[in-house]
Amino acid sequence: MNTTGAPIELELKLAVRPQDADRLAAHPLIARHAGGAAQTQLMLAHYLDTPERALAAAGMALRLRREGRQWRQTLKTSGGEALALRARGEWEHALPAARLDWAALRRTPLAALPAYAGRAGWKALAADLKPVFTTRFQRRNWALALPGGTQAVLSLDQGHIACGRGARRRTVPICELELECQAGDPARLWKFAAELAKEWPLIPLAASKAERGHELAAQARPAPHKGKPPKLARTGGVPQALAAALGAPLAALQHNLRHLDAADPEFVHQARVALRRLRSVLRAFGPLPGLKGLGRPITGLDAPLRALGQVLGAARDADVFELQTLPAWREALPAALAGELDRLAPQAAQVRRETQAAAAALAASAAYGQTLLRAERLVFDAAAAPHGGGALEPLARRLLGASHERVWRAARGLTRLTAAQRHRLRIDVKRLRYGLDLWSSLWPEAATRPYRQALAGLQDELGALNDAAVAGQTLAALGASAALRKACAARERSLLAQRLPLAAQTLAALDLCAAPWR
Incomplete structure (x- = not known):
């Protein structure tokens, strides 16, 4: 946590394949920048919310977490688009036991939670808050000294998120890297992550443990994400407009590819739309003035995004043919030809399975992870660039x-x-x-x-x-x-x-x- 000034956590999160975790932990790059051996802790956290999930709806997450023998209370607030690098509010306090410190919480945004503001509402909130899910994982921590005096913490988490009990217990795995900037230049996180991503698939992970826990507890398939047009200021700088314009389609692309499901073709469709919007933004801004130093990252994304578009395009065409065209033609054509369509249907279904598998494989590949890292880095650099461009x-x-x-x-x-x-x-x-x-x-x-x-x-x-x-x-x-x-x-x-x-x-x-x- 950033302990100076505003309580802001700046963290880059990356999904790791379980089979890569131990080799990744032994990477020479980590040893080169770490101040010593990794510190290992077992983490157990209970995430609390109201029956109506009022905290999640307000972009908040409240947890009680045991780190070794120490309990900590943490409230986090979300910030900006759901990207892998997120600046979030974080209010953290050490506790003598696994009980909320309400005096400390009154000094956080939780005190202004809609429907619970005021003294009476505060008492109601205390009564309504209940554990929704738990996380249990092993954390390996390295303190990193990066170039330029940047201080960061690298965490490798392996475990699971769980909710329910007995026969109703459900779990999803945790296997991820977190890079948190504690002091210095956050851009150093990108360079460090990019070096690691050269050897293994490291996929930028926009969804926090809290968000994934609520998905699990809801027992409902997340909906495809369409994204929203950006809100641009007429007097804003061109780099900042680029950052705002890239955020929504990039977040939608990550969400839809993370939830690819052959049973719901809308995820492929919306991933393709998000990708097209993303490329449209890059084409629009590429020739504009005021983007000094960003031209090469913009043009460098074209080829890998085009390759991703070809895979998603094939999957979308297969979806449309099997799920829309074949049923419509079966009704319209003479019986003999409709019978031939029925004989071709298994082949069409196989093509659809193959294109879906190709899309899923690409979404888990090192190439896709590197492309997302470059795209998110472009958002970060554009937002931090000097205003200009008219x-x-x-x-x-x-x-x-x-x-x-x-x-x-x-x-x-x-x-x-x-x-x-x-x-x-x-x-x-x-x-x-x-x-x-x-x-x-x-x-x-x-x-x-x-x-x-x-x-x-x-x-x-x-x-x-x-x-x-x-x-x-x-x-x-x-x-x-x-x-x-x-x-x-x-x-x-x-x-x-x-x-x-x-x-x-x-x-x-x-x-x-x-x-x-x-």
Whole structure:
């Protein structure tokens, strides 16, 4: 914990594979910077909350933890986007026993917890707080002396989170590294982590033990994370706007890939959307002034993010084909061809399993971990950079205007475009939509809504046509008969006849909308 000034904890958290933990602990880099051998402790912590989870809803976590023979009471508050490096409020007090020190808690944000403020509410809170889950793990601690006089603590935690009792007991494992900056330059944490990540998969871990414990206790599958457009200040610096714009899609990408589940294709879909938004931000800011020293990190992320996008794109195409296209075609085609679809269904399911496995493997790979570390480092460096680059609104107008013109150039002769040209147009439409989301906080919501809705409608129409084209390619890859491929082509032509006029109408509606940046 940072014990000087405001009680702020600045910590970088990384997931570790259990089979790598002991070798990681023996890494020469750790020995080089550690002041001595690791100190090992057994940690047992009880996390408390109300039946309605009032603390979690307010971004707080309250725990009683035994460290060796010493009990400590800690209240933490979340800060910023859910990224692996987080600056959080931390109020910690040593205790003589496993009982809350209410006098100390009155000097923390817990005293202003909604629905429990005031003396009467405080008594009600004391009655309502109950253990929700526990963590039990072994911690190996190293005190690190990093270059430039930076002091940090490296912790390797292995154990589990548990809730419930008896037959209802449920657990999830803990195996993670924590790098906490105690003094000096926090950027040194990134350099140290990047060196370790060259040898083993170290995946930035945005979810705290408290957040994972509440997921476990809720017994509910976490929902896919869509992210939110950033709130940009018109007079803010360009680097700070970059940091704000990257945070939401980066957090959404990490959340959705951590929870990948073949039973819910929405996680793959939202991971892909988050990745596209992330790349859209990098494209938008890459050529802008005021980003001295950040240009290389921005361009260096393009290739690994594009590779990730290809894997997620294949998984999404397989989801759409098996879960949406096949059922729709089975209903529409003659019985004989529908029967062939049924015979191809196991192959489609196998392709979907393989693409899901490829996405999951990439999300656990060293390459993905290194990419996330670089992306999060870019957020950190951009937020800490000097203000500069000029006012944001003129920059946004120029970028959106150029994107708008690309859409109109690509849309010329819409009804005569090939499938490949329509796909290119769809990509340009998506980029314009993501760009508008990026800069939309610079204008009133009422000014952007009509344009955004027309843009979304055009994207939907083009998306339906693209799905039909991809379905034809997938059938050919699965070895469908000539008769089935012919029926597929006829269905695509029918869909074109229905949807192209709608796309043209939506394009005309978009033309009538006042561009909010003009």
